[in-house]
Amino acid sequence: MIDKMKYRKKPVVVEVYHYRKPLYELDVFNNLPDWMKQARQNGTLYYDNKAELFIKILEGDMHVSVGDYIIKGVRGKLYPCKPYIFEETYEKVEEKDD
Numbered sequence: 001m002i003d004k005m006k007y008r009k010k011p012v013v014v015e016v017y018h019y020r021k022p023l024y025e026l027d028v029f030n031n032l033p034d035w036m037k038q039a040r041q042n043g044t045l046y047y048d049n050k051a052e053l054f055i056k057i058l059e060g061d062m063h064v065s066v067g068d069y070i071i072k073g074v075r076g077k078l079y080p081c082k083p084y085i086f087e088e089t090y091e092k093v094e095e096k097d098d
Contacts, residue, residue: 013093015072016086019064022051035072044078045070055080 017036024047032040039045044056045064053064055078064070064080071081081089 012074014074014090016081016090017070019053019066019068019070019080021066023047023053024051035076036070039078 015033015035017033023032023040023045036045039055046054046056048054054061055064055070057077057079062080065082067083068080069083069086071079071086073079
């Protein structure tokens with residue numbers, strides 16, 4: 001017997017960076033969030049010899065296209081997300097001033 005159940009994904013707040021132009025065209029240390037700077041420094045984010053951006057993950061390196069969102073997940077892992085998926089899946093969270 002197979003139990004049929006439905007689940008709703010828990011709401012989770014993530015940090016994102018919209019990759020609108022190649023990072024090598026930006027002033028990296030002034031325009032990137034700290035977690036992106038750290039990922040570049042430790043090699044998680046890197047460019048190949050054709051100037052294509054990749055993210056190292058356990059399953060293999062994932063290509064990041066210009067226009068993709070780079071998402072920092074709940075456990076700090078980075079992954080790319082296509083804009084149409086991002087827009088269908090995420091909504092902006094208004095930050096509160098402390």
